[in-house]
Amino acid sequence: MKKIIFLFTLFISFHSYSQSNDELFNFYSQMKSQGFSDMQIKDIARSKGYNIDQLLKGSNNLKNNSSINTLEKDPTLQSDYSNYVKPKIDSTFNENVFGSQYFKNISFDFSPQVNIATPSNYQLGPGDGLIISLWGASQATYQLEIDREGKILIDGLGPIYLNGYTLLGAKARITNALSKIYVGLNSKIEQEKVNLDLSLSATRSVFISIIGQVKAPGIYTLNGMSSPIHALYAAGGISSQGSYRNVQLVRKGKVIDTIDLYQYFNAGDLSDLFLKDQDVIRVPYYQNRITLEGEVKFSGSFELKENETLNDLIQYSGGFTPKAQKDNFLISRIDSSSYTSISTSKSNFNLESGDKVFVYSISDQENQKVSISGEVLIPGSYSLSSLETIQDLIKVSKGFTRDAYPLYASLYRRHNNAKEMLLSVGLDSKGFDINLNEPLQEQDSLVVYNKNQFIVKDKVQVVGRVSEPGLYDFYQAMSVQDLLGQAQGITLAENKITIIVSSRDEIQNDYKKRFEFDSFDLKQLATTYLKPGDIVSVSEKNQVESISIQVQGEIKNPGTYIQTKRENSLKSLIELSGGFTDFASENSIYIKRELVIQTNQLLNDSLVLQDQKNENKFTFIPVADLNESYYFQDKDQLIIGKKSNDIAINGEVIKSSIVKYKGSGLKFYLNKAGINSNGSKKEILVIYPNKDVSATKNILFFRKYPKITPGSEILVGKKPERAKISTQELIGISSGLSTLVIVLSSLLSP
Numbered sequence: 001m002k003k004i005i006f007l008f009t010l011f012i013s014f015h016s017y018s019q020s021n022d023e024l025f026n027f028y029s030q031m032k033s034q035g036f037s038d039m040q041i042k043d044i045a046r047s048k049g050y051n052i053d054q055l056l057k058g059s060n061n062l063k064n065n066s067s068i069n070t071l072e073k074d075p076t077l078q079s080d081y082s083n084y085v086k087p088k089i090d091s092t093f094n095e096n097v098f099g100s101q102y103f104k105n106i107s108f109d110f111s112p113q114v115n116i117a118t119p120s121n122y123q124l125g126p127g128d129g130l131i132i133s134l135w136g137a138s139q140a141t142y143q144l145e146i147d148r149e150g151k152i153l154i155d156g157l158g159p160i161y162l163n164g165y166t167l168l169g170a171k172a173r174i175t176n177a178l179s180k181i182y183v184g185l186n187s188k189i190e191q192e193k194v195n196l197d198l199s200l201s202a203t204r205s206v207f208i209s210i211i212g213q214v215k216a217p218g219i220y221t222l223n224g225m226s227s228p229i230h231a232l233y234a235a236g237g238i239s240s241q242g243s244y245r246n247v248q249l250v251r252k253g254k255v256i257d258t259i260d261l262y263q264y265f266n267a268g269d270l271s272d273l274f275l276k277d278q279d280v281i282r283v284p285y286y287q288n289r290i291t292l293e294g295e296v297k298f299s300g301s302f303e304l305k306e307n308e309t310l311n312d313l314i315q316y317s318g319g320f321t322p323k324a325q326k327d328n329f330l331i332s333r334i335d336s337s338s339y340t341s342i343s344t345s346k347s348n349f350n351l352e353s354g355d356k357v358f359v360y361s362i363s364d365q366e367n368q369k370v371s372i373s374g375e376v377l378i379p380g381s382y383s384l385s386s387l388e389t390i391q392d393l394i395k396v397s398k399g400f401t402r403d404a405y406p407l408y409a410s411l412y413r414r415h416n417n418a419k420e421m422l423l424s425v426g427l428d429s430k431g432f433d434i435n436l437n438e439p440l441q442e443q444d445s446l447v448v449y450n451k452n453q454f455i456v457k458d459k460v461q462v463v464g465r466v467s468e469p470g471l472y473d474f475y476q477a478m479s480v481q482d483l484l485g486q487a488q489g490i491t492l493a494e495n496k497i498t499i500i501v502s503s504r505d506e507i508q509n510d511y512k513k514r515f516e517f518d519s520f521d522l523k524q525l526a527t528t529y530l531k532p533g534d535i536v537s538v539s540e541k542n543q544v545e546s547i548s549i550q551v552q553g554e555i556k557n558p559g560t561y562i563q564t565k566r567e568n569s570l571k572s573l574i575e576l577s578g579g580f581t582d583f584a585s586e587n588s589i590y591i592k593r594e595l596v597i598q599t600n601q602l603l604n605d606s607l608v609l610q611d612q613k614n615e616n617k618f619t620f621i622p623v624a625d626l627n628e629s630y631y632f633q634d635k636d637q638l639i640i641g642k643k644s645n646d647i648a649i650n651g652e653v654i655k656s657s658i659v660k661y662k663g664s665g666l667k668f669y670l671n672k673a674g675i676n677s678n679g680s681k682k683e684i685l686v687i688y689p690n691k692d693v694s695a696t697k698n699i700l701f702f703r704k705y706p707k708i709t710p711g712s713e714i715l716v717g718k719k720p721e722r723a724k725i726s727t728q729e730l731i732g733i734s735s736g737l738s739t740l741v742i743v744l745s746s747l748l749s750p
Helices: 002-016 021-033 038-047 053-058 166-177 228-234 261-267 310-318 390-396 479-484 522-527 568-574 666-673 727-748
Strands: 129-136 140-145 194-202 205-212 219-223 249-252 256-261 280-283 289-296 300-305 324-335 338-344 356-359 367-375 378-385 405-413 420-426 443-451 459-464 470-471 498-507 510-517 535-540 547-553 557-564 567-569 586-597 606-611 616-622 628-631 637-641 644-649 659-661 679-687 693-694 697-699 702-706 715-716
Touching: 038 510, 129 166, 205 228, 228 249, 228 280, 249 378, 256 367, 261 310, 289 310, 289 420, 310 356, 367 390, 390 443, 459 479, 479 535, 547 568, 557 568, 568 637, 568 679, 606 702, 666 715, 715 727
Parallel strands: 205 280, 289 356, 367 443, 459 535, 547 637, 644 715
Antiparallel strands: 129 140, 129 194, 205 219, 249 256, 249 280, 289 300, 324 338, 324 356, 367 378, 405 420, 405 443, 459 470, 498 510, 498 535, 547 557, 567 628, 586 616, 586 637, 606 616, 644 659, 679 693, 679 715, 697 702
């Protein structure tokens, strides 16, 4: 067993140190694309059993032996933050908390990009990539990375420590060091002068922790040029309980900066600190939260500091809307177990956590306004300050339209802010000009009427087979064709119509036929003129009404059949549908007809039932003789039942039963099911297969029960309820008896 373990360990060790250069390079490229620095990649590689020291050494010592030392820029040296995978965050979003809207959409890439100018205060550190370019009397390019000790190494020179330096400071140190090799860096002679430029090729990755009240707390790898704002975006923003005013940046166990996001949201003011390795962003719980509603630009919850007032709250909300009352506020404050309302006009009012602030709106009432509507050229509202009388209001509206009623208008006025009053205004300056010079008051409203409102127009009517039958205005020289045109035309073929024009007989106070047309003759119709009150009737010539009958049940060709005569022979209808099947019973044929009724009842000895599913009510018409003719209605159903020897017993019985037909009387079948205590032998119905119904009949002291045939159903009804004597009735009877006893006693006493 020990040998097996030794061989397995030897195999793992051999595999760990036998990776090809291609595998190591692929691993290195993959880690670089995820934003890790060389030192971080080296540590991760060791934990996975890789050794990439030689690969890293080769990449740092690439140099051309000629006078121009050029290192081609390796794209894998740049941190690719576009491949950053956002953590899974809580998708809930509290729109009512001010500041949360800034973190609502985090689908964009929040990481800084290295192709922008490096900020002047950016401090270099381990993992940053540098490009040193020399030109002039000598030309060379160095592409280096600051190691974990904060230095770079250039062949022929000692280490150059750059950790903590800005690019400007680093450039001075590198220039001083390279001047030992390139004398022209300090030369003032133009021909010998060498120029140096230093730029950032890749930023380092920093590992930071984001804790507290954020949507997705955790450890993040960010670009070295990231600020605390970028970190908060990476974590999905502040949670519903987090503070926007006290975001802490902790470095080496000490709070080095406190960030007030409200200053950033409202003024763009934010600390220019950059994140460093092992930094901690801490978001504590909020301390004071106030709710603001009403006429402000942003309504919701706000976090205020101890020394901030109502005025600060309004500023954070974006200020008042144009309709706000700026000197009237309602404060609802928690007092023990409820809210207490406080009114204030002071903008420096001190607020407490949990307060609700409401900013009132101004009134919608418009002062110093009068209006005019109806038949004027420019209706609308006008300022009372420039008008004096009703006549002035009409003039400013540019006068009447051609359809205006020229004699009369109405002025609506609210008298002393109470009930409205109506003032008649005569518009005829030569005749009826009452109140035309009445002084206007605030909120007066003048209505100018349409002249057609005061003119009663005669009507003509069209009925029957037209698209839009109804009453229409009568016009002089109006023809029958004109009226048909207003009714959107006829709905029949022109050769199938009959048109009758009826006029009112004033003497007999009745309508009489004046014209009749057997076809649609356009010339005649266009030259036949109407009178006021005429009625034009359009009907179908020789109309044949058809109905549909459904044949169902034990029939060879069940379906819907169209009939043109309402009186039909059942025998011919059955022959039309193919005749009976072998299972059909001539004693089980009935007509089912839809019926609108109030309750279930027996109608003409026919059973009436309700379809519970469709809420339709039907009547059943028994068929006793196939040779008889029946008057059918549209959508009637002819049902042919199946042969059956079963007798069904239902209703107020001990047990609903189905019994084979034995040719016996009713009592035989009742004994099979038994009548319960609520059942009555007087209330027995027999429903036959053709839906005919027969009831128990009482003849003197004898009871005659219905006859039973195969396929019948016996229904036992309830006993009728006896009327109970009420307490008041009982008292009345007792009083009457007592009075009777007293009267009898007085009569019988000597």
